[in-house]
Amino acid sequence: MIDLSNIKVKFGDFTALHDISLTVEQGEFFTLLGPSGCGKTTLLRTITGFIKPDIGTVKVGGRDITNLEIEKRNIGMVFQNYALFPTMSVYENIAFGLKVKGLDRAEIKAKVNEMAEKVELVPEQLTKKINQLSGGQQQRVAIARALVTSPPIICLDEPLSNLDAKLRVQLRNELKELQRKFGITTIYVTHDQEEALTLSDRIAVFNHGEIEQIGRPDEIYNYSATEFVCNFIGDINILSKDFLDRVGAEDKGIDTSGSCYIRLERLYANDNIKEHHIVCDAKVESFEYYGLYIKYTVNAGGMLIKVIEKNTGATVYEIGEGIRIGFDPACVMQF
Numbered sequence: 001m002i003d004l005s006n007i008k009v010k011f012g013d014f015t016a017l018h019d020i021s022l023t024v025e026q027g028e029f030f031t032l033l034g035p036s037g038c039g040k041t042t043l044l045r046t047i048t049g050f051i052k053p054d055i056g057t058v059k060v061g062g063r064d065i066t067n068l069e070i071e072k073r074n075i076g077m078v079f080q081n082y083a084l085f086p087t088m089s090v091y092e093n094i095a096f097g098l099k100v101k102g103l104d105r106a107e108i109k110a111k112v113n114e115m116a117e118k119v120e121l122v123p124e125q126l127t128k129k130i131n132q133l134s135g136g137q138q139q140r141v142a143i144a145r146a147l148v149t150s151p152p153i154i155c156l157d158e159p160l161s162n163l164d165a166k167l168r169v170q171l172r173n174e175l176k177e178l179q180r181k182f183g184i185t186t187i188y189v190t191h192d193q194e195e196a197l198t199l200s201d202r203i204a205v206f207n208h209g210e211i212e213q214i215g216r217p218d219e220i221y222n223y224s225a226t227e228f229v230c231n232f233i234g235d236i237n238i239l240s241k242d243f244l245d246r247v248g249a250e251d252k253g254i255d256t257s258g259s260c261y262i263r264l265e266r267l268y269a270n271d272n273i274k275e276h277h278i279v280c281d282a283k284v285e286s287f288e289y290y291g292l293y294i295k296y297t298v299n300a301g302g303m304l305i306k307v308i309e310k311n312t313g314a315t316v317y318e319i320g321e322g323i324r325i326g327f328d329p330a331c332v333m334q335f
Helices: 038-048 092-099 104-120 135-147 166-180 191-198 217-222 228-230 241-246
Strands: 002-011 016-022 029-033 053-060 075-078 153-157 185-190 202-207 212-215 235-239 261-265 268-269 278-290 295-300 303-308 322-327
Touching: 002 038, 002 166, 002 217, 016 212, 029 038, 029 191, 038 075, 038 153, 038 185, 075 135, 092 104, 092 135, 104 166, 135 153, 135 322, 153 322, 166 191, 166 303, 185 191, 191 217, 202 217, 202 228, 212 217, 212 228, 228 261, 235 303, 268 303
Parallel strands: 029 185, 029 202, 075 153, 153 185
Antiparallel strands: 002 016, 002 053, 202 212, 235 261, 268 322, 278 295, 278 322, 295 303
16 A cells, blocks of 8 residues: 655755655554654655655555655645644534535535544534634544545544543544544554554554564564564563573573563462473562552562562562562563
C-alpha cells in the first residue's frame, strides 16, 4: 500500500532521517514510535507531502507521489492539536474537505451526517463551535473531517497527547474500533509505548532518524532487536555481570560479557520458581500494589531487581521479608 524507499531528509546541516525504507500494508495500523526529536513526525509529514525528501521515493499503491501536491494525495491527516477551525461550527469543520472537492450541498450534508453518526457525534453537536466541545469530542471531529473524503490512508500525529490519562485510554480504544470499522490504512505517531503496543498491528521504533526495529508489538517487546528498543519499550531490569556470575548464569548459556536484560514479569518468586530456573536469595525492599499485580523491588546480594507478581489473592510479601527469585535463562535478552 505505502512504500518508502531510501528516504533521507535534511534541515540544513542536520539530517533528520537517514535512509528510511519501510512498507505499510493495506488496512494496517502502523505506528511510528520513538522519543521526541527522533524523526517520526518528519517521516509522517514526508508521507503526507508537507516535507519533500532530499533523497528517496514515496509510493502509494505503486504510484510515485514523492513530488505530488498535498491536496492531490488524498491522505487524511489528524494533527496533534487537531488544527480545527475555531470560527466554524462542527458541521462546517467536517464539511470543509468536501467543499474544497466541489460537492453539491445535498451530498455534503448526507456525507457529514453519515460520518458524524459513525464517530458518535449527535446532531445537536454539529451546530456548536469547536470551543464548546470537550477534548474527546474535538478529537472525533478531527477524525471525522479526515475520514469524510474517504481517503485510503489516514495519518495521525500524537492525537491523544493533549488529553488526560483516563480519556486517553478511552479514546485509544475508540480509535482502534473506528480503524477496524473503516478498514482504513493508518499511520500513527506516538512516543507512548503503551499506546503503540495496544493499538498497532506493527511498530517501527525510531532513534535519531533511523529505524531500530520493525515488528509486531509482541516481537518488539519480547524479542527486542537492539539495546535501545529493549530499554525504550516497557520496564526492564539490567542484570549486572557481578550478579550473573554469582548465580552461575554462564553455566546456563548466558554470555555475561555483554549487556543482559530481563522483563519484570519474567522473574518469579518462591512457589512459582521452576526447576530449570536460575535461582537466588533476595530481600523485599519495597512494593507497589496495582490490583491486578504487585511490583516488588528486591535486593539480591546488593543488586536491586524489580519483579511483577500476578495478584492471586495470596498474602503480599512484606518489606524486609526474605524470598527466593528465579528466572528462565532463555528469557534474558543479550546484546
